[in-house]
Amino acid sequence: MVDRGTFRVKKGMAEMQKGGVIMDVTNPEHARIAESAGAVAVMALERVPADIRAVGGVARMADPEMITSIMEAVTIPVMAKCRIGHFSEAQVLQSLGVDYIDESEVLTPADESYHINKHQFTVPFVCGARDLGEALRRIGEGAAMIRTKGEPGTGNVVEAVRHLRVVMEQIRAVQHAPEEELMSLCKQFGAPYAQVLEVRKLGKLPVVNFAAGGIATPADAALMMQLGADGIFVGSGIFKSADPLKRAKAIVEATLHYDDPDVVARVSRGLGEAMPGIDVALLTDADRMQIRGV
C-alpha cells in the first residue's frame, strides 16, 4: 500500500530543509540566482513584502503562470503563498504542484476568523506564529512547518527575535510545569492540549521551526540560528539589496556556520547596501502584517 501526503511525509519534507535558507523570488531569473547561491527552496510570489507594503491594496496569490515558470527554472523545491483562510487559492497551488504552501500574513487575509484545514491537502503547509499557542493552533490545523512571523518587508529583525524568544520561553515553561498546571498553561497560551503534551515530551515544537520576517544580513541569520531556529526565510532582504547573489551566498554560509563568528565576519565583508529598513515602532496597526490571522 502506498500512502501519499501523510503527516510524516509532509513534516519530513520540512526536516530536509533544516539548516538551510529559503528565499523569496518573483521571477525565474531570481529563482536561478537563489538556487546557485545554495538556497534549499524558493518562495514564489508576485512582489516581495517590501514592495507589497509600498504598493498597498489587496495582495493575493501569485499568477499561476509566473509560479509555473519558476518551477520550470529550478530543481530545488518551490513554495508559494496563499491568503490566510483562502482554501481555494491553496487548492490551485496544490493543483499546480508547488512543493509547499505558505498560508501567509504577508498577503491580505481572506478570512478573519478561520485558517485553512490543512489536513485535507497532500501538499504540506508552513504558517507564521508569534508565540507557542499560535504555533500549536496552526499545527493542530495541519501545518507541517512553522516560521516566526517577524515583521515582513521591514529589514528589521527585532520582531523575529521577539517571536522566537517567546516560543522558546513558553516551550521551557511547558517542559518544567508540573502536570496539574498544564491545562491552565494551555488556557493562558491559547494552545491545544494534545500538542502541548507533545511539546512537553519532545522539549521542542513537533515540527520544524524557521525564522522569518525582517532578516537582512548574514549576522541576522546567525543570530536567529543561535536563538534556536532550524533555518531561515529571507524575503525582501536579498533582492532588495545592492548585490543579491553575493548577499544570498553570504546568508547561506552564515546560516551553516552560525556559531563561528570568523565565518560570519568573513562573509559579511563588502556586501554593499542592505535593503532599506523600517522602524517597526513607527508602523500603525494597519501596517503590521504580524497581527493578521492569529
Place this chain on the structure above:
Amino acid sequence: MKDNARDYGKTLERDFSGLKIAVLALQGAVSEHMDCVGRCGARALHVRRPGLLHEADGLIIPGGESTTIGRLSRLFGFREEISAFAAAGKPILGTCAGAILLAQRVEGQDPIIPIMNITVQRNAFGRQRESFETELDIPALGAEPFCAVFIRAPLIKEAAEGVEVLATYNTGIIFVREKNLLATAFHPELTDDLRMHQYFMGIALEHQHSVTSSLNGHQASA
C-alpha cells in the same frame, strides 16, 4: 505512532558502543540521523568541517537539498576527504540527497563525490505532492517489512558493475550496496525502525575488526 508497538526483530542488533559514526552536518536531516545512531548505542559525531573524519568509524550523509549540500561540500573541500574515507574501506551510508552526492553519474548535472558506480535521477517520483511512504520487503534488513519514506526522492537508474541491488520499488532500484558503501533513495531516519542503521553499523564493526586483526597480525610477524 504505530512504529513503537512493533517488533522488528533483533537479528541486526549488536554492541555498537565502541563505534563513532560521523554525520555530515551541512544541511538537512542531521539530528534525525544522530538520534538513530545514539539509539543504536554508538556515538554520533556532528561534522560540519573537513579534518574531523579520521576519528570516525563510519559516515552518514543525510537527506536534504542535494544542490545545497553539493555546493557546500565543494566549497568546504569535503570531496577529497570523503573519497579517501571510502578508499580506506570505512563504510558510508548516503540517504536520498546523500545517495545523489555519492553517485558517479547524476542525470542532467555533474557528479559531486563520484565514488559509487551508480546512475541516479533526481526527483524521479515527481514533486512533493507525489511523495509517499510504503512498506517494502528488504531481505537484507530481516523478514519484517520496512517502512520506507520517499520525499522528492531520487531513483537509482543503473547499478553498474560491483553494485548489489538490495531493494526495489515497482522495479525501480532504491537501495544498493557497493562493498563498504550504501545508498538509499528513501529516509530510514524518519521512522523508529533502526534496522538500516544497525545494518550499516554492522559493516562498520566488521571493518573495525578487520583493521584490528590485520594490525595484530603485523605485530605478531614483526
